[in-house]
Amino acid sequence: MITLRYFASLKEALNRSSEQLNIVEPLTVLDVWQLANPDLLLAENMLTAVNMDYVPRTHFVHNGDEVAFFPPVTGG
Amino acid sequence: MTIKICDFLFEPFAEIQNYQNQLALGGKFGATSIFIGTMRDFNDGDDVQAMTLEHYDGMTQKQLAKIVTTAKAQWQLLDCLIVHRVGEIFPNEPIVLVAVWAAHRGEAFDACRYLMEELKANAPFWKLEQLVSNEKRWVSKNSLI
Numbered sequence: 249m250i251t252l253r254y255f256a257s258l259k260e261a262l263n264r265s266s267e268q269l270n271i272v273e274p275l276t277v278l279d280v281w282q283l284a285n286p287d288l289l290l291a292e293n294m295l296t297a298v299n300m301d302y303v304p305r306t307h308f309v310h311n312g313d314e315v316a317f318f319p320p321v322t323g324g
Numbered sequence: 325m326t327i328k329i330c331d332f333l334f335e336p337f338a339e340i341q342n343y344q345n346q347l348a349l350g351g352k353f354g355a356t357s358i359f360i361g362t363m364r365d366f367n368d369g370d371d372v373q374a375m376t377l378e379h380y381d382g383m384t385q386k387q388l389a390k391i392v393t394t395a396k397a398q399w400q401l402l403d404c405l406i407v408h409r410v411g412e413i414f415p416n417e418p419i420v421l422v423a424v425w426a427a428h429r430g431e432a433f434d435a436c437r438y439l440m441e442e443l444k445a446n447a448p449f450w451k452l453e454q455l456v457s458n459e460k461r462w463v464s465k466n467s468l469i
Contacts, residue, residue, distance in 0.1 A: 256378055
């Protein structure tokens with residue numbers, strides 16, 4: 249089981265902020281996106297994080313991970 | 325080194341003074357460099373009446389801590405303070421404060437600039453603007469400088 253998190257405009261577009269997903273490893277971050285959102289391409293500018301660290305989409309996820317998808321950050 | 329995420333209006337100059345008062349650094353620092361980011365009432369040619377700052381609680385603190393660790397490895401910092409606002413915010417209110425204490429100005433200036441630029445590039449905050457027209461829109465990217 250992994251936890252998915254969505255933020256900001258992506259959260260609004262998907263109409264949800266988080267969900268849980270049962271996975272069978274091996275699976276990359278992009279695979280996780282496609283499992284959770286089969287009809288939607290992950291836009292090129294979207295950022296990805298696992299356990300609160302930035303990772304590339306090719307990063308392998310593991311059970312218990314928190315996988316996050318979000319648009320470019322705009323703080324400060 | 326302190327990182328604060330703040331969901332209420334803060335007074336940056338009081339934060340700096342209070343923080344400095346409790347530092348046991350009297351006589352050690354010769355330079356304090358400060359950046360304060362304040363909300364404007366305009367952006368991209370439109371009048372803005374309010375803004376909501378969203379963040380990824382936990383990742384924000386983790387990323388800011390990494391940035392501070394990198395800065396400490398690069399410059400001889402005596403201390404630093406980062407405060408960032410979240411939630412609903414209005415024009416003329418402070419968004420962010422970065423303050424750096426060092427022995428000399430070069431380190432203080434450079435580290436303060438570094439911390440601020442890295443915060444803007446990596447800390448997971450997002451701004452939702454409410455225009456005077458009542459339209460809401462997400463800020464899609466930061467200005468370059």
